[in-house]
Amino acid sequence: MRVLKDRGSGLRENRPGLNRVLAMVSDGSVSVVRVTHEDRLARFGVGWLKRLFAVYGVTLEVLHPKKSGGRDELLEDFVSLVTTFAGRLYGMRSAKARKQLLAETGQCAGEDAAT
Numbered sequence: 272m273r274v275l276k277d278r279g280s281g282l283r284e285n286r287p288g289l290n291r292v293l294a295m296v297s298d299g300s301v302s303v304v305r306v307t308h309e310d311r312l313a314r315f316g317v318g319w320l321k322r323l324f325a326v327y328g329v330t331l332e333v334l335h336p337k338k339s340g341g342r343d344e345l346l347e348d349f350v351s352l353v354t355t356f357a358g359r360l361y362g363m364r365s366a367k368a369r370k371q372l373l374a375e376t377g378q379c380a381g382e383d384a385a386t
Contacts, residue, residue, distance in 0.1 A: 273295075273301075275288045275291055275292060276288060277289060277311075289312070289313070292304060292312075293323075296323070296324055296327050296329045297327060299327065299328075301329055302328065302329055302330070303329065303330050303331075303332055304324060304329060304330070304331050304332070305331075305332045305333075305334060306331070306332075306333055306334065307333075307334050307335055308333065308334075308335050308337075309333045309336065309337065310351070312331070314348070314351065314352075314355075317331075
């Protein structure tokens with residue numbers, strides 16, 4: 272049994288752990304993919320991944336399936352979207368502020384701080 276971990280958001284498509292899982296599925300080195308929660312694999316499009324896995328004869332097992340449905344599930348998805356994008360926005364702002372501070376102290380090129 273091999274355990275893969277990913278620190279990225281389930282909304283990001285290009286995560287190293289997800290890419291490793293997809294490579295293992297496509298080369299036939301796994302027959303079962305187990306995830307703790309479905310949204311750890313991907314926030315959206317898990318159905319497509321299940322179908323892709325099935326083409327390669329791989330099954331997806333979710334150890335802790337969601338028990339909520341309907342309105343509660345929609346609200347959880349909405350909150351996670353807002354949280355993810357707010358985190359990205361604040362990350363972009365803090366990166367810009369760091370660049371600007373470095374430019375002001377002369378530690379990097381000033382034109383990089385303007386972008």
